[in-house]
Amino acid sequence: MKLYSPMKTYAPKKWDLSGLVGISDATLETHFGLYEGYVKNTNSLNEHLASLRQQHKNVGSDPFFAEIVRRLGFEYNGMRLHEYYFDNLAKGSPSEPTGGRLHEALGRSYGGFDEWKRDFMAVGGMRGIGWAIAYLDTTNGQITNHWINDHENGNIAGFIPVLVMDVWEHAWIKDYKPADKGKYIEAFFRNVNWSACESRLP
Ligand SMILES: [Fe+2]
Numbered sequence: 001m002k003l004y005s006p007m008k009t010y011a012p013k014k015w016d017l018s019g020l021v022g023i024s025d026a027t028l029e030t031h032f033g034l035y036e037g038y039v040k041n042t043n044s045l046n047e048h049l050a051s052l053r054q055q056h057k058n059v060g061s062d063p064f065f066a067e068i069v070r071r072l073g074f075e076y077n078g079m080r081l082h083e084y085y086f087d088n089l090a091k092g093s094p095s096e097p098t099g100g101r102l103h104e105a106l107g108r109s110y111g112g113f114d115e116w117k118r119d120f121m122a123v124g125g126m127r128g129i130g131w132a133i134a135y136l137d138t139t140n141g142q143i144t145n146h147w148i149n150d151h152e153n154g155n156i157a158g159f160i161p162v163l164v165m166d167v168w169e170h171a172w173i174k175d176y177k178p179a180d181k182g183k184y185i186e187a188f189f190r191n192v193n194w195s196a197c198e199s200r201l202p
Pocket residue numbers: 031034082166168170171
C-alpha cells in the first residue's frame with residue numbers, strides 16, 4: 001500500500017496584462033517566459049529528488065543531492081513570487097487603494113500610506129537584484145517592507161506577501177536606462193492591482 005502521493009507538478013499560470021502604463025508588452029512577454037522557466041525548474045528539481053529517493057541516493061552528505069535541495073528555495077520562490085507579482089498588476093488601476101482597510105493597514109506602522117509608499121519605493125530602489133515585498137505579520141497585524149536578495153534570501157516564514165514588486169533588471173531594462181530603475185518603480189505604482197493586494201489580507 002502506498003503511504004504517499006506522487007509529487008505534484010506545477011503548471012504555469014497565464015495573465016492578460018497588455019497595455020500597462022510604463023511596463024511594455026515586450027517586457028511582459030519576456031518576463032512571462034522567465035517565470036515559466038522557474039515553474040519548469042521547480043518541477044525538474046522535484047523529479048530529480050524523487051528519482052534519487054527511489055534509488056536511495058538521497059544522502060545528505062552527497063553534494064549532488066545537497067545542491068538540488070539547496071536550489072529548491074531559489075526556484076520555488078522564483079515561481080511563486082512572480083505569481084504574486086503578476087497577480088498584483090492590472091490595467092487602469094487607481095494610484096492608491098480605494099478600500100480603506102488596505103490603505104490603513106499599509107500605513108499603520110509608517111505614519112500613513114504616503115510614508116509607507118515612500119519607504120517601499122526606497123526599498124525597491126536599493127542596489128542589487130531581488131524583490132521589494134510588503135509583508136504582513138499575522139501575529140500582530142503589522143505590515144513591514146522587506147528586501148529579498150535573489151528570490152529566497154529575506155523572505156519571512158509565515159508572513160503574507162501583500163504587495164510584491166520585482167526589481168530584477170529583466171523587469172524593466174527594456175523600457176528604461178540602467179540608471180532609471182526609479183522610473184520603473186514609479187510606473188509599477190501606476191499599475192498596482194490594489195484589490196488583489198487587499199484580498200491577501202486575512
Ligand atoms: Fe522577474
